[in-house]
Amino acid sequence: MKRGLTTAVAAVAIMAGVAGCTSGGSDASDGSEGAAQHLSAAKACDDGTYTWFNVSQRSVLTDMKPGRHVEKGEKVSTKEVAEVARYTRSVRTDGADLSPKAVIRALAEHLKLSDRLVGDGSGPDEPTTKYDSSVASGERKAEASGRYVPAREVDLVEADFHDSCEDSSFQDAAVSGHVVTWQTPTLFVVACGEKPEKNRSQGEREAARLGCREGDPARA
Numbered sequence: 001m002k003r004g005l006t007t008a009v010a011a012v013a014i015m016a017g018v019a020g021c022t023s024g025g026s027d028a029s030d031g032s033e034g035a036a037q038h039l040s041a042a043k044a045c046d047d048g049t050y051t052w053f054n055v056s057q058r059s060v061l062t063d064m065k066p067g068r069h070v071e072k073g074e075k076v077s078t079k080e081v082a083e084v085a086r087y088t089r090s091v092r093t094d095g096a097d098l099s100p101k102a103v104i105r106a107l108a109e110h111l112k113l114s115d116r117l118v119g120d121g122s123g124p125d126e127p128t129t130k131y132d133s134s135v136a137s138g139e140r141k142a143e144a145s146g147r148y149v150p151a152r153e154v155d156l157v158e159a160d161f162h163d164s165c166e167d168s169s170f171q172d173a174a175v176s177g178h179v180v181t182w183q184t185p186t187l188f189v190v191a192c193g194e195k196p197e198k199n200r201s202q203g204e205r206e207a208a209r210l211g212c213r214e215g216d217p218a219r220a
Contacts, residue, residue, distance in 0.1 A: 048163045048175075050106045055159040057111070059201035060085060062129045062185070064151035067192050067211040070142045077139040078150040078187045084210075087129045087156060087182065089119045095175035098163065104181050107159055115183045117157060129154050129182065138187035146193035149211030149218075153203025155183040192216040 063081040070076055091100035101121040108117045119125050131152055142148060163175040190204060192212035208218040 048165045050103075050110065051162045051164075052107065052110050052159050053161070055111070055157075057155060057157050059153050059203040060087070060156045061151060061153050061203040061206040061210075062086065063131045064149060064207050064211055067147040067149040067190075067213070070146065070148045072142055072145045074142050075139045076142060076148045076150055076189050077137060078152060078189070079133040079137045081131065081133075081150050081152055083131065085129075087154070087180065089125070089127050089182075090180045091119075091177065092179075093175050093177035095163075095177075096165075098175055098177070100179075103161070103163075103177070103179055107157070107161070107179055107181070111157070113183065115155075117181045117183060119181050129185065131185070136187070138189075140189040143191070144193065146191060147212060147216065149190040149192065149207050150187075151190060151203070151207035151211070152185055152187050153201060153207075154185045157181050157183070190218050192218045194218060195220060 062085050063078075063083050065081045091098065091103045093103075100119055104117050104119040105121070108120055116122050138150075140148070140150075158178070158180050160178050161176065163177075165174060186201075186203075188204065188207075190208050190211060192208065193216065195217045196204070196208065208216070212218045
């Protein structure tokens with residue numbers, strides 16, 4: 001079972017995706033006039049009409065430490081977790097170079113999320129999910145003697161999109177692309193001796209599979 005932790009610092013806003021931060025490019029050899037037109041098209045399209053498809057939201061495990069035996073009352077900290085997967089925030093476009101923040105804000109609005117998406121400009125916008133335990137960490141006191149697995153997960157969000165420019169002067173500059181980002185990471189500790197909650201996340205399920213022993217209730 002996963003339990004909420006006592007955090008040393010407020011929740012971290014670390015988020016990421018799987019592709020590099022690249023976008024459709026303009027050619028400097030086109031001259032200053034061409035570059036200016038390209039930038040104008042990009043600005044006009046930032047606030048365009050977005051159509052979203054192939055949207056994926058899933059919990060992924062990013063860091064953990066193999067389970068170890070802990071005596072009742074002992075504290076289990078997330079400070080020593082090791083990275084098992086890293087995701088990189090990205091906005092790739094085919095067409096005008098859109099503002100990554102504008103694209104991610106549009107995606108957040110589409111999904112009507114209660115939590116921000118990394119890269120939307122409203123908070124820390126780390127480029128990857130790399131964990132810095134000096135910024136935030138969590139701990140849990142063992143309710144009973146047994147094996148415990150400290151871990152960290154993020155709610156990864158990926159989507160393809162098509163953006164139709166608002167300005168009719170740039171209708172030919174319609175943009176398509178792909179975005180990868182995530183919501184605020186969650187730090188948690190799995191108690192291998194406890195049965196999992198019915199609504200446990202995929203990240204917790206993976207932490208239990210990798211960190212607990214075969215036959216442990218948490219792996220059910």
